[in-house]
Amino acid sequence: MRINRYLSMAGVCSRREADRLIEEGRVTINDRVAKLGDNVEEDAEVRVKGKLVDHPETKDVVILKYHKPAGVVCTSSRVEKHNIIDEISYAKRVFPVGRLDKDSTGLILLTNDGDLCDEILRGRNGHEKEYIVKVHRPIPDSVLKAMEEGVPILDTMTRPCTIHRKGEKMFSIVLTQGLNRQIRRMCEYFGYRVVSLQRIRVMNILLDSLKVGEWKPLTKEEEERLRSLLKGEKFYNA
Numbered sequence: 001m002r003i004n005r006y007l008s009m010a011g012v013c014s015r016r017e018a019d020r021l022i023e024e025g026r027v028t029i030n031d032r033v034a035k036l037g038d039n040v041e042e043d044a045e046v047r048v049k050g051k052l053v054d055h056p057e058t059k060d061v062v063i064l065k066y067h068k069p070a071g072v073v074c075t076s077s078r079v080e081k082h083n084i085i086d087e088i089s090y091a092k093r094v095f096p097v098g099r100l101d102k103d104s105t106g107l108i109l110l111t112n113d114g115d116l117c118d119e120i121l122r123g124r125n126g127h128e129k130e131y132i133v134k135v136h137r138p139i140p141d142s143v144l145k146a147m148e149e150g151v152p153i154l155d156t157m158t159r160p161c162t163i164h165r166k167g168e169k170m171f172s173i174v175l176t177q178g179l180n181r182q183i184r185r186m187c188e189y190f191g192y193r194v195v196s197l198q199r200i201r202v203m204n205i206l207l208d209s210l211k212v213g214e215w216k217p218l219t220k221e222e223e224e225r226l227r228s229l230l231k232g233e234k235f236y237n238a
Helices: 003-009 015-023 084-088 114-121 141-149 182-189 220-230
Strands: 027-029 046-048 063-068 105-111 129-135 162-165 170-175 194-202 215-217
Touching: 003 015, 003 027, 003 046, 003 114, 015 027, 015 114, 063 084, 084 105, 105 114, 114 220, 129 182, 141 162, 170 182, 182 194
Parallel strands: 105 194
Antiparallel strands: 027 046, 063 105, 063 215, 129 170, 129 194, 162 170
16 A cells, blocks of 8 residues: 555545655654655554554544634644644544635534545545635625636636625635635635635535534534545535
């Protein structure tokens, strides 16, 4: 098994993060510094930053949903103040699936299943994420329409998206990509400042009545539906 997949399946991190750790020389296989593309034999001893990694077959998969408050940073680094790992204080090692910026609130998933994390985040899969946005002044339909069709930010054009008005200053938006601070940059392009931004859905997983700062494991039905969507089944409107 490739070393990045091994770390992913062992619940250490996503494959992308595993590649970064390997490039930084923080991963060893039988006391030898690992290289990108290395294979791991069944009886090999793998360590990350000196800590022994449990074999993937001994891992119980965990998927949590968390209502992130403003001020919490979506990083696994314990050096970062108010990092999401310390905030939830879960007994097992988990890591966030993607990011919500520090000022944003709402739904974020955490897991120890690196493959699941990679599948959700892979841009070409076009998985939906829904947000409620409030801007600092009334926003006309013409701007929302233009935003739906695509906005030039970060040297690219955003994908077409779906927007519904919720008030004179509020709207919901469904994205299928995750550019850095995408919604804030899209609003800024048209001269609007985001006052509040809350994610309410990731694919079929809903924020629902989860209170700010609370987390809970996915139900069996939520997880089964999520995994079926990752296999390519048609999504329904939540």
